[in-house]
Amino acid sequence: MRKFINNLKKLFGKSPIEASPKATEPSMNDKMQTWSSPGKNDMEPILNENILKALMQQVEQTKEGIYTCEETFDLLDEYAELIDTDQDAAQLMPLVKAHLDMCPGCEKRFNILLNIISTSLDEA
Known part of the structure; x- marks a missing residue:
C-alpha cells in the first residue's frame, strides 16, 4: 500500500508519505473534504494516506451498475x-x-x- 501511495504522490508531484501519527482518526467526511487545497494559481490535489485509504474503500465498495x-x-x-x-x-x-x-x-x-x-x- 505504501508503494502505491508513494507512486500516486509522484504522479501528482508530491513528496513521499511522511509518517505523522494522528491523535484521532478523522471521519470519512473529513477525509473526503480535504481532496484539494488552494495552490499558487490553481487547486492542487492533497494526497495523504487517509485520503487514499478512503478512496480505496470507495473503489472496493463499487459495484457494476451502481449510479454515478x-x-x-x-x-x-x-x-x-x-x-x-x-x-x-x-x-x-x-x-x-x-x-x-x-x-x-x-x-x-x-x-x-x-x-x-x-x-x-x-x-x-
Whole structure:
C-alpha cells in the first residue's frame, strides 16, 4: 500500500508519505473534504494516506451498475420525497441508496434536501 501511495504522490508531484501519527482518526467526511487545497494559481490535489485509504474503500465498495454522483443527484428529489412520506425508498430505489451509503458528498446533499423538504412541509 505504501508503494502505491508513494507512486500516486509522484504522479501528482508530491513528496513521499511522511509518517505523522494522528491523535484521532478523522471521519470519512473529513477525509473526503480535504481532496484539494488552494495552490499558487490553481487547486492542487492533497494526497495523504487517509485520503487514499478512503478512496480505496470507495473503489472496493463499487459495484457494476451502481449510479454515478450525477445520476444519483438527478434522483435525489424523488428519493427524499419517498423518505419524507415514510415509503420504503431503499427498496424502491436501491441503487440510489447504495450510492448514498458510499458517497459522503451525495449523502450530505441528500440530508440537506431532506431537511428542506421536511421543513417546507411542516410550515405548509
